[in-house]
Amino acid sequence: MTSLKMSEPVQIAAVQFSCSPDPAKNLARAIELTRNAAAKGAKIVCLPELFLTRYFCQTEDPSNYELAEPVPGPTSAVFESLSAELGVSIVLSLFEKRAEGLYHNTACVVDPKRGYLGKYRKMHVPDDPLFMEKYYFAPGDLGVKVFETQGIKVAVLICWDQWFPEAARIATLMGAQVICYPTAIGWQPYEQESHGTAQYEAWETIQRSHAVANGCFVVAVNRTGFEPTSPAGSYPDGIQFWGQSFIAGPDGAILNQASETEEGVVLASIRPKAISEQRHGWPFLRDRRTDVYSVLTQTFLDENP
Numbered sequence: 001m002t003s004l005k006m007s008e009p010v011q012i013a014a015v016q017f018s019c020s021p022d023p024a025k026n027l028a029r030a031i032e033l034t035r036n037a038a039a040k041g042a043k044i045v046c047l048p049e050l051f052l053t054r055y056f057c058q059t060e061d062p063s064n065y066e067l068a069e070p071v072p073g074p075t076s077a078v079f080e081s082l083s084a085e086l087g088v089s090i091v092l093s094l095f096e097k098r099a100e101g102l103y104h105n106t107a108c109v110v111d112p113k114r115g116y117l118g119k120y121r122k123m124h125v126p127d128d129p130l131f132m133e134k135y136y137f138a139p140g141d142l143g144v145k146v147f148e149t150q151g152i153k154v155a156v157l158i159c160w161d162q163w164f165p166e167a168a169r170i171a172t173l174m175g176a177q178v179i180c181y182p183t184a185i186g187w188q189p190y191e192q193e194s195h196g197t198a199q200y201e202a203w204e205t206i207q208r209s210h211a212v213a214n215g216c217f218v219v220a221v222n223r224t225g226f227e228p229t230s231p232a233g234s235y236p237d238g239i240q241f242w243g244q245s246f247i248a249g250p251d252g253a254i255l256n257q258a259s260e261t262e263e264g265v266v267l268a269s270i271r272p273k274a275i276s277e278q279r280h281g282w283p284f285l286r287d288r289r290t291d292v293y294s295v296l297t298q299t300f301l302d303e304n305p
Contacts, residue, residue: 007151009271012178012217013042014245017263018225023052023067027075029263030092031082037265038086043150044270046091048223048245049159049182050105053095055239058229060135068097071106072116083110089149091156093182095136096121105137107156107182109147120145122158123167130188130229130239133160144170152177152270159183162207162220166296172214172285177275179210180219183245189226189236200242212252215279217270221245224261250278 015033019026030051037045050056052075056064069075071094079090089111096106096119105122121140125133144167146155155171155178162168162181171179185203187196204220211218224243226235246257247268255268279285295301 007272009269010043010150010152011041011267012044012152012219012247012270013037013040013046014219014221014247014258014266015045015047015264016222016224016243016245016258016266017048017051018241019048019051019054019223019227021054021231026052027078031078033263033265034079034082034088034090035086037267038088040265040267042088042265042267044089044091044152044154044178046180046182046219046221047093048221049093049107049184050095051093051182051223054227055184055223055241057133057136058130058227058239060132064136065097065103068095068103070098071096071108071119076108076110076116080110080115083112084115087112089154091154091180091182093158098138103137104140105133105158106140107158107180109149109154109156111147111149114149117147117149118145120156120158122161124160124164126160144174146171146174146176152272155179157181159185162203162210165210165213168210168214172216176214176216177272178217178219178270179214181207181221183220183222184241185222186239186241189238189240192240196242200244204244204246207246208248208252208254211248211250212282213284215250215275215282215284217250217268217275218248220248222258224258224263250275 093107096104108119109117123140127134153175155176223241228238243260247255256266258266
């Protein structure tokens with residue numbers, strides 16, 4: 001049985017930056033900004049989706065499988081050491097090699113005292129132009145995961161997962177006080193003028209709605225900058241990541257937000273008491289009708305039951 005802990009406020013940070021073609025540089029940048037977040041008082045730090053590399057899923061290229069690594073593995077070990085040094089917990093998103101021919105889009109959590117806590121594998125895997133993730137990733141098979149760290153219960157979901165209310169609800173039912181969404185999302189430049197505003201607003205709205213519907217905090221962490229489709233490509237052949245990482249409170253209000261283009265750290269205070277206050281005022285969990293929700297296990301209702 002899960003219970004909501006009334007712990008002291010905890011500072012959480014979303015780290016936003018541009019990713020280069022050099023994994024070593026990206027690793028160094030992630031470490032630098034994690035140190036920056038810790039210096040500002042953060043106790044939990046969340047990094048963007050697949051931050052070690054540029055977003056390679058724009059194309060189907062078998063050589064990209066060489067970018068994968070075990071989880072836990074070398075990169076999680078680096079962040080375990082950093083976590084212990086700084087006294088912060090870190091959510092990091094990695095390209096997991098589970099076996100030859102079997103890969104996942106995976107996030108893990110490391111704790112300063114307990115080290116590696118576990119991992120979550122992305123369950124909802126997109127297949128769209130420039131987001132060809134089904135070529136690389138098998139759907140996650142671990143279910144929704146919630147990790148307790150720094151006295152806070154944190155669920156980790158990844159990018160495309162953020163569009164599905166079912167995943168956020170399950171995390172809440174498992175006791176999550178915070179849902180972190182490591183993300184790599186942006187505009188295809190040729191449609192930015194016609195669809196860009198609506199696309200971005202939909203992304204922000206759906207995640208703020210998860211905060212409202214579940215009475216929890218939401219941390220949406222994106223990368224920024226332009227990444228060409230191929231090494232020789234140039235604008236507009238690629239994705240313009242829209243940045244704007246943000247942290248929302250249980251009422252859906254944005255507590256802090258990054259800009260579209262600037263790198264850096266976004267911080268906000270996670271106050272567990274705000275969750276109880278919100279849920280007492282808007283008791284959605286109390287008023288759920290679980291007796292009529294069995295149809296949600298079906299893909300679509302071709303006929304009314």
